[in-house]
Amino acid sequence: xxxxxxxxxxxxxxxxxxxxxxxxxxxxxxxxxxxxxxxxxxxxxxxxxxxxxxxxxxxxxxxxxxxxxxxxxxxxxxxxxxxxxxxxxxxxxxxxxxxxxxxxxxxxxxxxxxxxxxxxxxxxxxxxxxxxxxxxxxxxxxxxxxxxxxxxxxxxxxxxxxxxxxxxxxxxxxxxxxxxxxxxxxxxxxxxxxxxxxxxxxxxxxxxxxxxxxxxxxxxxxxxxxxxxxxxxxxxxxxxxxxxxxxxxxxxxxxxxxxxxxxxxxxxxxxxxxxxxxxxxxxxxxxx
Numbered sequence: 001x002x003x004x005x006x007x008x009x010x011x012x013x014x015x016x017x018x019x020x021x022x023x024x025x026x027x028x029x030x031x032x033x034x035x036x037x038x039x040x041x042x043x044x045x046x047x048x049x050x051x052x053x054x055x056x057x058x059x060x061x062x063x064x065x066x067x068x069x070x071x072x073x074x075x076x077x078x079x080x081x082x083x084x085x086x087x088x089x090x091x092x093x094x095x096x097x098x099x100x101x102x103x104x105x106x107x108x109x110x111x112x113x114x115x116x117x118x119x120x121x122x123x124x125x126x127x128x129x130x131x132x133x134x135x136x137x138x139x140x141x142x143x144x145x146x147x148x149x150x151x152x153x154x155x156x157x158x159x160x161x162x163x164x165x166x167x168x169x170x171x172x173x174x175x176x177x178x179x180x181x182x183x184x185x186x187x188x189x190x191x192x193x194x195x196x197x198x199x200x201x202x203x204x205x206x207x208x209x210x211x212x213x214x215x216x217x218x219x220x221x222x223x224x225x226x227x228x229x230x231x232x233x234x235x236x237x238x239x240x241x242x243x244x245x246x247x248x249x250x251x252x253x254x255x256x257x258x259x260x261x262x263x264x265x266x267x268x269x270x271x272x273x274x275x276x277x278x279x280x281x282x283x284x285x286x287x288x
Contacts, residue, residue, distance in 0.1 A: 005269055008262040015258060019251045025086065026244035029237040033173065036140040036234035043143075043230060047223040051194055053216050059198040061209030063191035073164025074109035076131075076157060077101050078150060078186075078225075080170035080232035081119020083136035086247075087239040090171065090179065091119040095126065097181040098169045111163060113153060115146070115229075116236075140233055147225035155218075158187065170228045171235035179239060186224060189217045 079098040081091040102110045111131040114120055120133045132153050137146045157163040166187035172180040205212060 003261075003265065005262060005265040008258060008265055012255065012258045012262060015251060015255050019248065019255065022244050022248050022251060026241050026248070029240040029244065032140065033234045033237040033241065036143075036230050036237070037173065039140045039143065039230050040227065040234075043223060043226045047220065047227065050216060050220045050223055054191070054194040054213065054220060055197045056203065057209060057213040057216055058191065058194060058196035060205075061213050063213065064210070074111060074157070074162050075102065075165045075167070076111040076113055076154065076163045078113045078154070078166065078168040078228075079115065079119060079123075080136070080168070080228060081114060081116035081122065082236045082239075083116045083118060083138070084236075084240075085118055086243050087118070087236055088243045090236055090239045091116060091122045093179050093181055094119065094169055094171060095122055095128070097183055099128070101167050101169055101183050109162065111157065113150065115150070115232075136236070137229065137233060140230055143226050143229040143233065146229050147222055150225055150229075151222050154187075164188070168225070168228050170232040171239070172231055173234035173238050177242065179235070184224070184228070186221050189221065191217070 077098050079094050081094050098112065102112070112123070112128055114123055114130050114133045116136040120130060123130050134146070134149055134153075137143055154163075154166060158166075164187070165185070167183055167185050169181065169183050172182055174180055207215065
């Protein structure tokens, strides 16, 4: 079938529309990544305040004993994956590390708590058993809402005695092409990170020091979840920006090829018309 100039022009218009959509998606992803980064300062300041409170509480009460290597209670892994598509292998990389964390734990009772619709689909494709799942936030200012949702599911398992260890796996934002994934232990809580420091005056307490210490530790875990969600959200959108950049490059090459083909077809049509006109003129002169 002979290709026509109108067909090539229609394909050019279609590719130009796709290029516009890619540009819009990249712009939205850039805005969301920037908003997430702006929220990190407040979350980290909150965590720093809690860290100081833990240090003061440790001066009043010793930390509870941590689980040892012989502790084989259930292990929960929280995997923060992508909610939407066009983010490359974002969810695949997170799930790779989540599987490693589950295997390394050596627990017979593992639970995968998964965030992100795309991640859930990828986990089902891998045949992973997902104990709990929820969507990733659509905006960075909703990170605390999601962190609360995760914390509720997490502490329900802890209170029921089904889980004794908790690990969170998430991506980090950055300028490098390679996606960086971190694995962080949340429970048992590592009190060793916070040096005990007594204040100039003894604080007035309304709770026994051990209870107060446990409550602040829970709040610090919540702050860690907020930070993990925000970092993952920023990383997902940065991955989408990179994917859209590659897509725009590919679309640009396709558009160049189509435009070159359209110019060729236009030249062929002009040449054909000139030949027809020349042939018609010659036939008219012969008839005379």
